[in-house]
Amino acid sequence: MGLASEEEVSILMCIRKHNTEVEQAILEAEMTFEDLATSQAMSPPPELKAAIWNKISSQETTNSSPLEPQVEDSAVIHELPSSATEKPIRSLASRNWAIAASILLVASIGANIFYHNQSINDQDILVQALVENQSTQQELQHFQEKWKLLQDPVIKTVTLAGVEQHPQLKAHVFWNTKTTDVYLSLENLPAAPKGKQYQLWAMVDGKPVDAGVFPLGKTDQVTIMHQIPKAQAFAITLETIGGNPTPDLTQLYVMGNT
Amino acid sequence: MSPIHHLEEETLISLLQKKDQRAFNYLYDHYAGALYGIVIRIVSIKEYADEVIQDVFVKIWRYIDSFDAARGKLYTWIINIARNSAIDYVKSKSVQNEQKNQSLPDIVDVKEKHNFSVSTQVDHIGFKNVLNELRAEWRELIEMAYYEGYTQQEIAEKLNIPLGTIKTRTRGALLELKRILKEYE
Numbered sequence: 001m002g003l004a005s006e007e008e009v010s011i012l013m014c015i016r017k018h019n020t021e022v023e024q025a026i027l028e029a030e031m032t033f034e035d036l037a038t039s040q041a042m043s044p045p046p047e048l049k050a051a052i053w054n055k056i057s058s059q060e061t062t063n064s065s066p067l068e069p070q071v072e073d074s075a076v077i078h079e080l081p082s083s084a085t086e087k088p089i090r091s092l093a094s095r096n097w098a099i100a101a102s103i104l105l106v107a108s109i110g111a112n113i114f115y116h117n118q119s120i121n122d123q124d125i126l127v128q129a130l131v132e133n134q135s136t137q138q139e140l141q142h143f144q145e146k147w148k149l150l151q152d153p154v155i156k157t158v159t160l161a162g163v164e165q166h167p168q169l170k171a172h173v174f175w176n177t178k179t180t181d182v183y184l185s186l187e188n189l190p191a192a193p194k195g196k197q198y199q200l201w202a203m204v205d206g207k208p209v210d211a212g213v214f215p216l217g218k219t220d221q222v223t224i225m226h227q228i229p230k231a232q233a234f235a236i237t238l239e240t241i242g243g244n245p246t247p248d249l250t251q252l253y254v255m256g257n258t
Numbered sequence: 259m260s261p262i263h264h265l266e267e268e269t270l271i272s273l274l275q276k277k278d279q280r281a282f283n284y285l286y287d288h289y290a291g292a293l294y295g296i297v298i299r300i301v302s303i304k305e306y307a308d309e310v311i312q313d314v315f316v317k318i319w320r321y322i323d324s325f326d327a328a329r330g331k332l333y334t335w336i337i338n339i340a341r342n343s344a345i346d347y348v349k350s351k352s353v354q355n356e357q358k359n360q361s362l363p364d365i366v367d368v369k370e371k372h373n374f375s376v377s378t379q380v381d382h383i384g385f386k387n388v389l390n391e392l393r394a395e396w397r398e399l400i401e402m403a404y405y406e407g408y409t410q411q412e413i414a415e416k417l418n419i420p421l422g423t424i425k426t427r428t429r430g431a432l433l434e435l436k437r438i439l440k441e442y443e
Binding site for chain 2: 028029030031032033034035036037038039040041042043044045048049051052053055056057059095096099100102103104106107109112113114116117120
């Protein structure tokens, strides 16, 4: 681990103090590693304990009073009798700093991870909100178009009700009797299965007249179909993509009289 | 001096600072296993681990006055001492190897050696490796960052993966690790 400068350390400490979330994230990471250490513990060889204590106490016996922490420093001085008194103390302090800095660096990585993730989350939420907003806008536009059609006195609304096999289904044809324009709103018809497309038919004097296929993937929109000057009824069948010249009546979904 | 069976962290720290042998005994009895587990995973070889763990306790003893409770728990502090000591040890060993073996300058790849010895030495000893329960890509990250001391930037370069991905994965790995460890409790 590298060293964090004194400035970086104090910045991190400041962040930790003022941001409980960062503090929490750091504590959690620390705890995870504590638990990891505990769960992966292995007993060192039994003779080591005494060996370490001997090492520690042999370093201490060079001091007259082991209870004085300052004397610890002079243990280092004893090992380096030729150097000046200040030097080892400084190196001890800098080693302390190194250890402290390393710990804080680990902590700062934790904070980094936390912040980075936080910002990724925020971005995700933002994108999600934008997409939602966009689709809501679109929906609103579609409703407004429909509403405009419904309000227009020259528009005749024909409700196509589900036939026997599809009693719940419903669609609307908005028929401009003046311009002969036909608009279709699929309402609750399910998305067309792969390779299929809904086709609108106008029943003119008992004969089905092709009024166009409903574009794929736009089921929630009101779509302009072929112009129909005269019709007694409208019906929708499911046909192969591109539509057929005559309707497949076994695939009749909804129909309604004008 | 009677042995101490339970100590609050504060008491332990102040006893350590007073250089009380009971504090050493307590610290050793409670934490030596955990620290040794970390060290042996980093240095891979038992003889090295025995050497490093001694150094770890000497350092804890010597630097306990610089421990600041406001900056974290004692356990985290000693874990970091153990990690850093072991990582430094591996680095100095690999430098020595490099100097000895000039004909193979690229052998510095500590990781390869490390992995090799982990599978041969350590698994042989038979310790459970919680990290094995992590997804391979996550385990690799934790091993590189935690046991080998690579920075995230270095890991990104080594694995040739964008730094952002490394960061996201590290976070994921930590969360998953936390979950796995919960199950162990």
